[in-house]
Amino acid sequence: MGTPGQEIFTTADGLAVPAVTEEGMREVDRIAVEDTGPALFQMMENAGRNLALQAIDMMGPAWASSKVVVLAGTGGNGGGGICAARHLANRGADVTLSVTRVEGLGEVPAYQRHVFLGTQGREASVGELPADGVGLVIDALLGYSLKGAPRGAALEAIRWANACAAPKLSLDVPSGVNSTTGDTPGEYIKPAATLTLALPKTGLKAHLTGDLILADIGIPVACYQKMGLKYQSPFGAAYRVPLRQSDSAQGERAAISR
Numbered sequence: 001m002g003t004p005g006q007e008i009f010t011t012a013d014g015l016a017v018p019a020v021t022e023e024g025m026r027e028v029d030r031i032a033v034e035d036t037g038p039a040l041f042q043m044m045e046n047a048g049r050n051l052a053l054q055a056i057d058m059m060g061p062a063w064a065s066s067k068v069v070v071l072a073g074t075g076g077n078g079g080g081g082i083c084a085a086r087h088l089a090n091r092g093a094d095v096t097l098s099v100t101r102v103e104g105l106g107e108v109p110a111y112q113r114h115v116f117l118g119t120q121g122r123e124a125s126v127g128e129l130p131a132d133g134v135g136l137v138i139d140a141l142l143g144y145s146l147k148g149a150p151r152g153a154a155l156e157a158i159r160w161a162n163a164c165a166a167p168k169l170s171l172d173v174p175s176g177v178n179s180t181t182g183d184t185p186g187e188y189i190k191p192a193a194t195l196t197l198a199l200p201k202t203g204l205k206a207h208l209t210g211d212l213i214l215a216d217i218g219i220p221v222a223c224y225q226k227m228g229l230k231y232q233s234p235f236g237a238a239y240r241v242p243l244r245q246s247d248s249a250q251g252e253r254a255a256i257s258r
């Protein structure tokens with residue numbers, strides 16, 4: 001049982017999934033990119049495709065005629081959002097992508113945007129985004145590299161999203177939430193659901209995430225073993241599995257009261 005107050009994440013059939021801090025996830029990323037694979041391109045593509053499928057599930061049968069707004073930052077989180085925007089636009093959804101700073105995009109996210117530009121999807125600044133009639137907002141602004149309170153274009157996008165009636169789907173971490181502690185140093189996205197990648201983060205508190213779903217981005221078990229993590233795949237035949245958070249303190253209380 002974890003220390004009191006630390007979240008425990010379990011699948012529907014009760015399998016406990018180890019949670020990582022920002023540093024832990026950065027280490028998983030490093031070992032994958034430098035040693036075991038997959039490469040960043042492959043992980044980001046897997047993240048984006050899972051995100052597109054989650055968006056389709058959330059919108060239901062009307063998804064192909066729904067207006068989807070994708071808010072993307074300049075890093076890996078943004079790259080996953082831009083990839084999802086391409087997949088949705090490719091299938092005829094009405095997609096508008098808003099990147100905080102196009103010229104600030106890293107190499108891999110910039111390539112994801114290159115591919116997106118081959119679709120019917122549109123780009124817009126936050127100021128040009130539709131005020132209503134939006135079916136879903138995808139939050140791919142900030143992931144586990146959040147530093148301090150959201151500022152600048154990312155803050156503007158967070159404010160637009162929180163003022164928009166449409167449900168929000170956050171990639172990896174709700175933007176503005178510290179992935180290790182769950183602290184919210186400033187404004188932050190309040191999602192209906194969070195699709196977190198590879199492993200749950202310790203900061204994904206139940207009151208912050210909405211429905212929590214874990215997505216497989218294809219990391220081999222050897223990567224987790226090199227981290228010293230006791231890992232058993234929670235996915236079975238699926239690529240996305242719902243997770244339940246429970247505070248270990250509750251767990252301890254329950255154990256004591258039994």
Ligand SMILES: NC(=O)C1=CN([C@@H]2O[C@H](COP(=O)(O)OP(=O)(O)OC[C@H]3O[C@@H](n4cnc5c(N)ncnc54)[C@H](OP(=O)(O)O)[C@@H]3O)[C@@H](O)[C@H]2O)[C@@H](O)CC1
Nearest residue numbers: 043075076077142143144145146147148149150151154172
């Ligand atoms: N295995 C995995 O888990 C994989 C993870 N992946 C995904 O990558 C994500 C981590 O990617 P990452 O390290 O590029 O950082 P990320 O969180 O996208 O943010 C970067 C940008 O945010 C900005 N920024 C920061 N603080 C800010 C603030 N307070 N206010 C405003 N802006 C702020 C900062 O911009 P700057 O200020 O430096 O210009 C920086 O450029 C991870 O969460 C997951 O979604 C995939 O790649 C697949 C594999």
Ligand SMILES: [K+]
Nearest residue numbers: 142171173175
């Ligand atoms: K996010």
